[in-house]
Amino acid sequence: DQQVKQNSPSLSVQEGRISILNCDYTNSMFDYFLWYKKYPAEGPTFLISISSIKDKNEDGRFTVFLNKSAKHLSLHIVPSQPGDSAVYFCAASLQTGANNLFFGTGTRLTVIP
Amino acid sequence: NAGVTQTPKFRILKIGQSMTLQCTQDMNHNYMYWYRQDPGMGLKLIYYSVGAGITDKGEVPNGYNVSRSTTEDFPLRLELAAPSQTSVYFCASSYEDYGYTFGSGTRLTVV
Numbered sequence: 252d253q254q255v256k257q258n259s260p261s262l263s264v265q266e267g268r269i270s271i272l273n274c275d276y277t278n279s280m281f282d283y284f285l286w287y288k289k290y291p292a293e294g295p296t297f298l299i300s301i302s303s304i305k306d307k308n309e310d311g312r313f314t315v316f317l318n319k320s321a322k323h324l325s326l327h328i329v330p331s332q333p334g335d336s337a338v339y340f341c342a343a344s345l346q347t348g349a350n351n352l353f354f355g356t357g358t359r360l361t362v363i364p
Numbered sequence: 365n366a367g368v369t370q371t372p373k374f375r376i377l378k379i380g381q382s383m384t385l386q387c388t389q390d391m392n393h394n395y396m397y398w399y400r401q402d403p404g405m406g407l408k409l410i411y412y413s414v415g416a417g418i419t420d421k422g423e424v425p426n427g428y429n430v431s432r433s434t435t436e437d438f439p440l441r442l443e444l445a446a447p448s449q450t451s452v453y454f455c456a457s458s459y460e461d462y463g464y465t466f467g468s469g470t471r472l473t474v475v
Contacts, residue, residue, distance in 0.1 A: 253406065255406065260404070287464075292468065292469070293468050293469075294368070294454050294456070294465075294466025294467050294468050294469055295407070295454070295464075295466045296466070297463060297464060297465075340406065340407070351409055351412065351422065351423075352407075352409075352464070353406075354399075354406035354407040354408070355406050356404060356405055356406045357406065
């Protein structure tokens, strides 16, 4: 059973437009959420995170929004660039400092020049 | 700074064979992890270690063994390889936070 779900396997966006990647989770005890980015033949790299006490965290072109009541988070990329084309994984953890992350299945983003 | 290094990058095993996937990190991280990623699935934790001499099972440990004799190394052992172990394996490390650093992965095929 997948506790972290990314229901869109792929997303295509025009360069310069906004990319919105979505993630849903089932375990209300998750209190820390992260997004990882993965290029082919490479390991995932950390992108941005958010604690459950916040509803928004911003880092340059990347913003993560958290809606705890809906158990939903999203990653916004504005403006999208061709170099953003990658697989994006959402991940959630049960407690700060926990040594286990639950990953979603990933969304492949393609930014069209 | 090499980060997390995994070897080999690719391997084909026959059913019943054994092998060790190597993982080394040079960041002095105390936590290390092994994940597998099956097609269309998220990463699932196999084993993890919070320090030298300490290991624990993750979500999918069956068919695998690990050891952590040093801070730097965290090898994953497959005994009696099965087709169900065909996957991409990622090693990762962290220093007691969420700043996981992943290796580039080992693609294993069991035939």
